[in-house]
Amino acid sequence: MNDPGQRPLRADALRNAERLVLAARQAFAEDGPEVSLEEIARRAGVGVATLYRRFPSKDDLVRAVLLWRYEERVAPVLETALVDPDPWRGVVSSLEAAMGLACEEQCTFLAAKSMHNLADGIQDHYFANFTKIVARAQAAGAVRADLTPEDLPPIAYMLLGALRIVRAPDWDWRRYLGLLLDGLRPEGATPLPELRG
Known part of the structure; x- marks a missing residue:
């Protein structure tokens, strides 16, 4: 729950942050994206002031939920896909993991007031790895050769x-x-139009 570059949280603050993220995910799933921050704090067993100290806005809390779920659900799949002896299986599993997460966390995404920078860092990490996974599959002849890294997002x-x-x-x-x-x-595969530079 510590973001890179931030000072490590004290043990009690870390426990509170973890409780808030878990409670938020559950609240978004059960009560929908409009659930209040006060209700999330209540579910986590902490005061509203504690919630706002760690997550100044609802979007900050949504981002924390998505980062946690990404690290838990998608990052391990990408690590495996990068060394999978079957490069095509790596491509498939990488897309399945991203879609599975997006489907499971629909209410979490909808809870964000602004999608701008919501997945900042997550997208960069995902596509940096997915580009390598696709390149491995292209080298093995399992993915069409005219696909470019710019096509992937x-x-x-x-x-x-x-x-x-x-x-x-x-x-x-x-x-x-x-x-x-x-x-x-x-x-x-039929030839793709050239990318405009």
């Missing part, structure tokens, strides 16, 4: 954008991930 955001517009209870993002993955394969 828009590809991921195509999938993530669907989460915001589709609200059907039986919707399964894996169906659309399957379609997208077919487009990454070299077999039957």
Whole structure:
């Protein structure tokens, strides 16, 4: 719960921060994104002043939840994918992990008042690793050669954008991930337009 570059928290402050992040995630999931910070503090068993000392805004708390979930859910998958003997499996698992997290944390994302800088650092870390994972798959001939690092964020955001517009209870993002993955394969790929510099 300590951000890089910050002074380490005292043990009691660290426990409070952890309780607040856990309570926030649960509150967003159970009560929706509009749940108040006062309710989150109550669930965590701390005072509102303690919450505001550690997380001055709701967006700060949302970011802490997302960082924690990313480190728990996505970062280990990327580490494995970077050395997976099957580079294609690494590509698939990396996208599945990102989509799974986004799906699980929809209410957390919606709780943010501003998406600007919300995932600051997370995106950079994800795409730096995902670019290497895709390059390994390209070198193995498992991903089309004309895909560039600049293509990767828009590809991921195509999938993530669907989460915001589709609200059907039986919707399964894996169906659309399957379609997208077919487009990454070299077999039957049609040439892409040149990138404009």
